[in-house]
Amino acid sequence: MSAAHRLNFFVKLAGATLVMALAWAAPGPYWSALAAGLVIAGLAVTRTPGLRAYLKGALILVALVVASWLLNLSIQGMALGEALPIAIRMAARLVATTGAFFFVMETSTPGAIMAAASAARLPAMATLALSLTFGLVPMLREEFERIADAQRARGLEIDRAPIHVKLRYALARGVPLLVQAVRMAHAISVSFATSGFDPSVKRTTWRRVGLFVDDRIPEDK
Amino acid sequence: MLVLDSLTVGFGAPEPAVADVSFRLAPGEAAVICGAGGAGKSTLLAAAGGIVPRLVRAQEFSGEIRLGGRLMREWPTPELFSAVGFVFQNLDDQLWNLSVEDMIAFPLENRRTPRDEVRREVSKVIDRFGIRRLAGRQALTLSGGERRMVALAAAFAAEPDLLVLDEPTTGLDPQARGRLASALGEARAARPGCTMLIAEQDAASLAQVTERALFLAGGRLVGQTSISDAARNNEIWRTAGVIAPGEALRRRRPGAVGPTRLAVSGLRSSLVRPGGAPVLQDVSFALSAGEIVGLVGANGAGKTTLFQTLLGLLKAAAGSVALDDADAASWSPAQRARRIGYLPQNMRRVLFNMTVLEEVVFAMATDTRRVADPVIRAEALAALEPYGLADKAEVNPFALSAREQGLLGLACVEAGGCAVAILDEPLIARDRAGRALLGRFLDASEAQGRAVILISHDLELVDDVCARAMVLADGRLAFDGPTGAVWDSGAFEALGWPKPYAQEARAA
Numbered sequence: 001m002s003a004a005h006r007l008n009f010f011v012k013l014a015g016a017t018l019v020m021a022l023a024w025a026a027p028g029p030y031w032s033a034l035a036a037g038l039v040i041a042g043l044a045v046t047r048t049p050g051l052r053a054y055l056k057g058a059l060i061l062v063a064l065v066v067a068s069w070l071l072n073l074s075i076q077g078m079a080l081g082e083a084l085p086i087a088i089r090m091a092a093r094l095v096a097t098t099g100a101f102f103f104v105m106e107t108s109t110p111g112a113i114m115a116a117a118s119a120a121r122l123p124a125m126a127t128l129a130l131s132l133t134f135g136l137v138p139m140l141r142e143e144f145e146r147i148a149d150a151q152r153a154r155g156l157e158i159d160r161a162p163i164h165v166k167l168r169y170a171l172a173r174g175v176p177l178l179v180q181a182v183r184m185a186h187a188i189s190v191s192f193a194t195s196g197f198d199p200s201v202k203r204t205t206w207r208r209v210g211l212f213v214d215d216r217i218p219e220d221k
Numbered sequence: 222m223l224v225l226d227s228l229t230v231g232f233g234a235p236e237p238a239v240a241d242v243s244f245r246l247a248p249g250e251a252a253v254i255c256g257a258g259g260a261g262k263s264t265l266l267a268a269a270g271g272i273v274p275r276l277v278r279a280q281e282f283s284g285e286i287r288l289g290g291r292l293m294r295e296w297p298t299p300e301l302f303s304a305v306g307f308v309f310q311n312l313d314d315q316l317w318n319l320s321v322e323d324m325i326a327f328p329l330e331n332r333r334t335p336r337d338e339v340r341r342e343v344s345k346v347i348d349r350f351g352i353r354r355l356a357g358r359q360a361l362t363l364s365g366g367e368r369r370m371v372a373l374a375a376a377f378a379a380e381p382d383l384l385v386l387d388e389p390t391t392g393l394d395p396q397a398r399g400r401l402a403s404a405l406g407e408a409r410a411a412r413p414g415c416t417m418l419i420a421e422q423d424a425a426s427l428a429q430v431t432e433r434a435l436f437l438a439g440g441r442l443v444g445q446t447s448i449s450d451a452a453r454n455n456e457i458w459r460t461a462g463v464i465a466p467g468e469a470l471r472r473r474r475p476g477a478v479g480p481t482r483l484a485v486s487g488l489r490s491s492l493v494r495p496g497g498a499p500v501l502q503d504v505s506f507a508l509s510a511g512e513i514v515g516l517v518g519a520n521g522a523g524k525t526t527l528f529q530t531l532l533g534l535l536k537a538a539a540g541s542v543a544l545d546d547a548d549a550a551s552w553s554p555a556q557r558a559r560r561i562g563y564l565p566q567n568m569r570r571v572l573f574n575m576t577v578l579e580e581v582v583f584a585m586a587t588d589t590r591r592v593a594d595p596v597i598r599a600e601a602l603a604a605l606e607p608y609g610l611a612d613k614a615e616v617n618p619f620a621l622s623a624r625e626q627g628l629l630g631l632a633c634v635e636a637g638g639c640a641v642a643i644l645d646e647p648l649i650a651r652d653r654a655g656r657a658l659l660g661r662f663l664d665a666s667e668a669q670g671r672a673v674i675l676i677s678h679d680l681e682l683v684d685d686v687c688a689r690a691m692v693l694a695d696g697r698l699a700f701d702g703p704t705g706a707v708w709d710s711g712a713f714e715a716l717g718w719p720k721p722y723a724q725e726a727r728a729a
Contacts, residue, residue: 179619201331
C-alpha cells in the first residue's frame with residue numbers, strides 16, 4: 001500500500017473537498033479540464049484500485065453530461081461553439097469531483113476510518129456510521145459483480161446482449177442486491193454485537209494515527 | 222461453566238428447532254455437537270452463545286441457560302459478548318471488509334484495551350494461528366479457509382470464557398484442519414478455563430481437542446458420551462443421522478462409460494500468482510459421460526481458477542476446452558454454462574432469482590418468465606420433489622438453509638440437463654440423508670450421461686463415490702488415475718494429508 005493510501009481518512013477527505021472546490025472555481029473549461037486530468041493522473045500514479053472501472057464510468061459520465069448540456073443549451077438558442085466549452089467545463093468538474101472522492105473511497109478501509117474517527121474523538125456511533133458507509137460500498141459493488149457472474153455462470157447471456165438488454169439485466173440485479181444488502185446489514189449488526197461493540201463506549205484502536213494511519217503491525221524480530 | 226436446562230427454541234414451524242435440551246459443561250471442558258443438517262445445531266449454539274433470543278428473536282423460547290453460574294438473560298449485552306466468542310459457519314457476513322489485524326483487534330478495542338496491549342495480543346495470536354502471511358490483507362481478498370483461521374484467531378484473542386464454533390472445519394483442507402486442531406489445543410492450554418462448544422460433522426478432526434460428544438436429531442439430544450467412547454460406538458452416530466468417523470458408505474460408479482463430454486488440453490490461466498507464475502499450467506484431462514471424478518488439492522492449488530476458466534469467467538492464456546467435441550473457445554460464459562452446471566460451496570453465490578421455483582425454471586429455460594408456462598412449471602416442481610423442496614417452491618432462495626440451498630443447486634443442475642456438473646465441496650454429503658441425496662444425484666447423472674467433477678477436501682467422500690481421482694498441486698495436474706491408486710501416489714503424499722480411513726486402518 002502506497003503512502004498516499006495510508007493518509008489519514010480526514011486528510012484525504014479534506015484534500016478531496018479542496019480539489020472539488022478548485023475544479024468548480026476554475027475560471028474556464030481548460031482549467032477545469034486540467035483539474036480533471038490531474039485527478040486522473042493522480043489516481044494512476046497512486047495506483048488506486050479499480051481505476052480501469054472508474055475510467056469506464058467516467059467516460060460514460062462525460063458523454064452523458066456533454067450530450068445533455070449541449071442539447072439543453074441548443075434548445076435555449078445557444079450556438080454549438082459557445083455551448084461546447086460550457087458542457088466540457090461541467091463534465092470536467094464532475095470528473096475531478098468524482099475522481100477525488102473515488103480515491104478516498106477506494107483507499108480508505110473501514111478499519112482505518114474507524115481508527116481516524118476514534119482518534120478524532122468522534123462519538124462511537126458516528127465512527128460506526130462512517131466506517132460502515134465506506135466499508136459497505138466495496139462489498140455491495142462486489143455483490144453486484146457476483147450476481148452478474150452468477151447470472152453468467154447459470155447461462156444468462158450478458159456479454160453478447162444488446163445494450164438495452166444489458167441494461168435490463170443490470171436493473172434486474174437491483175432486487176437481489178437489495179435483499180442481500182438488508183441481510184448483510186443485519187448480519188453485520190449481529191457480528192458487531194457478538195464482538196462486544198457498545199455504542200455508548202469510546203473504543204481504542206491498534207493503529208497509530210497521525211498524518212498517516214498504520215496499516216499493519218510490524219513483526220517482532 | 223455452561224448449563225442448559227430444558228431449552229426449547231422455535232421459529233414458528235410446527236416443531237421447535239431445539240426441543241427440551243439439557244446438558245452441563247464444566248469450566249475448560251470442550252464438547253462437540255454432532256447431528257445431520259437441520260438437526261438444530263446452529264440454533265442450539267446461537268442460544269447457548271446468547272444470540273437467541275437477545276439478537277435474533279424466537280417465537281418460542283423456554284428453559285434456562287446459565288453461564289458462569291449467572292442466568293444468561295441477566296447478563297448485560299456488552300458484558301455477555303465479552304465473555305462469549307462466536308465463530309459463525311458463514312463467515313462472509315461476520316468479517317465484512319475489515320483487515321486481518323482489525324478483525325482480531327476488534328473485540329479488544331471494544332473493551333477499551335490500550336493500544337500497545339492490543340498490538341501485542343494481536344501479534345501473539347497471529348503467530349499462534351500461523352497467519353502472519355495474511356497480515357495487512359482485507360477480508361474480501363482472503364480465501365474461505367484463510368477467513369476461517371482469521372475468525373478463529375479473532376475469537377480467541379478476546380479471551381472468552383465460552384467459545385462457540387459453528388462448523389469450524391468447513392472449507393478447510395486436511396492440513397488446515399490439523400493446523401486448526403493444533404491452534405485450538407494451544408489456545409486451550411494458554412487459557413485452560415475456556416469452555417468450548419463446537420458444532421461439527423467431522424468430529425474426528427477435532428477429537429484431540431474435545432472431551433465430549435453430544436448428539437442431536439430433530440432438535441433433541443439423543444445421546445452424549447465421551448469422545449473416546451463415541452469413536453467406538455457407530456450406533457450413536459447413526460441415531461443422529463451422521464456418518465460415523467471411518468464409516469465407509471462406498472458406492473463407486475463405473476469409470477469411463479460413454480463418449481467424451483469435456484476435454485481440456487494444455488490449459489493455462491491468464492490469472493497469475495504473486496510470483497508471476499500462472500495459477501493453472503498445462504492442465505489436460507477428459508471426462509466421459511456418466512463418469513464421477515474426484516478433484517483434490519490444497520487450498521490455493523488452483524481449483525477455483527480451474528472451474529472459473531472452464532466456465533469462461535476467467536480467460537485462458539493457452540489451451541483449449543471442448544464440450545461434446547465442440548471447441549468452446551469462442552463461447553461466452555453463458556453458452557458454456559448451458560453445458561456446465563456449477564454448484565459452489567456457498568450456493569448464495571449463484572442464486573439471484575426471487576423464488577425457488579424461478580431458480581429451477583431459470584436452470585431449465587434461462588428465462589424466469591417461463592414460470593408462467595404450466596408445462597415448464599410442472600417440470601420444475603417435479604425437479605424439486607426428489608430433493609424435498611417442492612413445498613418451498615415459492616420461498617425466496619435466500620431464506621433457505623445452507624443445506625436446502627445445496628439441494629436446490631442439485632435440483633437445478635439435474636433439471637438443466639447439463640453435460641458436465643462441477644460440485645465444489647458439497648457439504649450436504651456430510652450426513653447420511655444428504656449423502657443419500659447426493660447419491661441420487663450421481664445416479665441420475667450416470668443415467669443421463671452427465672460427467673461430474675467432485676471437488677472436495679472430504680477424502681472419504683471421494684474414496685466412496687469416485688472411480689477416478691485427480692490431484693491438483695500448484696496449478697498442475699499431478700495425478701489423474703483410478704481412486705484406488707491415488708492415495709499411494711507421490712502427488713498425494715506430497716500433500717502431507719492422511720489417507721482416507723487411515724485411522725480406522727491403523728485401529729484394525
